[in-house]
Amino acid sequence: xxxxxxxxxxxxxxxxxxxxxxxxxxxxxxxxxxxxxxxxxxxxxxxxxxxxxxxxxxxxxxxxxxxxxxxxxxxxxxxxxxxxxxxxxxxxxxxxx
Amino acid sequence: xxxxxxxxxxxxxxxxxxxxxxxxxxxxxxxxxxxxxxxxxxxxxxxxxxxxxxxxxxxxxxxxxxxxxxxxxxxxxxxxxxxxxxxxxxxxxxxxxxxxxxxxxxxxxxxxxxxxxxxxxxxxxxxxxxxxxxxxxxxxxxxxxxxxxxxxxxxxxxxxxxxxxxxxxxxxxxxxxxxxxxxxxxxxxxxxxxxxxxxxxxxxxxxxxxxxxxxxxxxxxx
Numbered sequence: 001x002x003x004x005x006x007x008x009x010x011x012x013x014x015x016x017x018x019x020x021x022x023x024x025x026x027x028x029x030x031x032x033x034x035x036x037x038x039x040x041x042x043x044x045x046x047x048x049x050x051x052x053x054x055x056x057x058x059x060x061x062x063x064x065x066x067x068x069x070x071x072x073x074x075x076x077x078x079x080x081x082x083x084x085x086x087x088x089x090x091x092x093x094x095x096x097x
Numbered sequence: 098x099x100x101x102x103x104x105x106x107x108x109x110x111x112x113x114x115x116x117x118x119x120x121x122x123x124x125x126x127x128x129x130x131x132x133x134x135x136x137x138x139x140x141x142x143x144x145x146x147x148x149x150x151x152x153x154x155x156x157x158x159x160x161x162x163x164x165x166x167x168x169x170x171x172x173x174x175x176x177x178x179x180x181x182x183x184x185x186x187x188x189x190x191x192x193x194x195x196x197x198x199x200x201x202x203x204x205x206x207x208x209x210x211x212x213x214x215x216x217x218x219x220x221x222x223x224x225x226x227x228x229x230x231x232x233x234x235x236x237x238x239x240x241x242x243x244x245x246x247x248x249x250x251x252x253x254x255x256x257x258x259x260x261x262x263x264x265x266x267x268x269x270x271x272x273x274x275x276x277x278x279x280x281x282x283x284x285x286x287x288x289x290x291x292x293x294x295x296x297x298x299x300x301x302x303x304x305x306x307x308x309x310x311x312x313x314x315x316x317x318x319x
């Protein structure tokens with residue numbers, strides 16, 4: 001039981017940790033991606049740098065890109081939920097019926 | 098931690114690909130052996146891959162005012178050892194390189210090395226060390242996941258510093274610069290990843306704090 005509570009506390013702490021920069025004044029910023037900032041730092045130090053290879057395919061818009069990121073997260077979360085549900089069903093519900 | 102397509106000099110791309118390839122091959126052999134010897138582990142293996150899939154898609158805000166994503170490789174590294182994560186991480190990185198133009202094919206070797214090799218090996222080492230020092234499972238898994246996440250971003254900083262040393266302060270100076278972008282942003286997110294890894298591990302095993310929790314996840318005991 002104690003560990004059940006622990007999971008909820010850990011989830012709450014995670015939300016607080018990730019939410020704090022958005023909610024607490026003074027902590028904010030532009031919230032750009034660190035990967036893009038790394039790329040920008042390279043270009044800033046080497047003006048005129050041209051990547052020597054281009055992605056074979058690029059999402060045509062930010063909407064399509066966010067769709068594909070969502071698909072990635074949904075596939076992972078969906079399957080994770082399936083495994084967790086299957087194991088718990090085998091353990092608790094069936095025994096309690 | 099993704100180095101974008103075309104942003105590493107060709108020689109570096111080859112070098113990192115060469116360094117990563119044996120780990121991926123060894124990981125594939127290990128993966129096959131685990132599936133053959135412990136069929137019970139199949140679902141956990143897939144779940145470990147799924148966890149990496151979700152977490153590496155979530156770009157979270159950090160106190161530094163920028164966003165970054167966790168990697169989710171610590172869970173699988175603790176349960177199955179670091180070798181298999183080279184394969185699971187490669188699948189995720191390929192998905193992102195081909196469908197999202199995030200990362201790249203030329204930088205795949207370098208990105209595999211940071212996310213699917215360096216991170217998982219650090220996670221696994223911390224997990225073993227924490228266990229030896231008598232930490233409980235939850236604390237050890239938290240530390241393993243959080244420090245593995247940080248190690249991935251530190252590795253990216255080193256990779257970029259080697260490719261783009263600062264004209265004045267050299268490789269070390271560039272390491273500090275890229276570390277400021279990647280590793281510092283990552284600290285709160287690494288802690289968040291540590292928390293989430295403990296939650297998901299407990300949910301997957303359904304037997305939080307049992308002495309054989311990890312071994313049951315690995316399919317070694319019933």
